[in-house]
Amino acid sequence: GQQLNQSPQSMFIQEGEDVSMNCTSSSIFNTWLWYKQDPGEGPVLLIALYKAGELTSNGRLTAQFGITRKDSFLNISASIPSDVGIYFCAGFDNYGQNFVFGPGTRLSVLP
């Protein structure tokens, strides 16, 4: 079945730095979603993208739906300690039938 790849798998950054992570697929997706999961909690939806090329912001977060429809990136600007967590990309395939999760990017923010 379809799989999503996320990179990097994990990252350590200094507080205040900007962060970029991406998600790629071997097949076309028609929706991209980015989630953040804190320890012991369920994933929380951060941003939803519906059209190729779409660029959407949510506070310090910005995500883009790649033109090829096979990738998406998430940027976090001016990171803060509460940004720590696992960031998952997810999406519906081109037929809208299968919802797929990426393996996640684990973010650590150092003070």
Place this chain on the structure above:
Amino acid sequence: SAVISQKPSRDICQRGTSLTIQCQVDSQVTMMFWYRQQPGQSLTLIATANQGSEATYESGFVIDKFPISRPNLTFSTLTVSNMSPEDSSIYLCSVIDRGREQFFGPGTRLTVL
């Protein structure tokens, strides 16, 4: 967006017993999903639960092990039967809202001794 609650939030169970997890949504939704998240892993779909029909299970998951009920459009249960330590995971329910956005409950953290 839909607000989802789960009970219990966590439990510690003995091998061979069963646990039923409840999922409540604050609005009527057609499709509800149950996921498992093993330690340090991503989410794996167990089954899709639609009201009025039997749940649809993903490969590797069977109804005898994970029976699901969906009595109405706001509620579902997942039972983890005859538990073993390998069933220790976080179990999450989710719903589709606003067409293509999937929202998750807070999860139930299960530890099987």
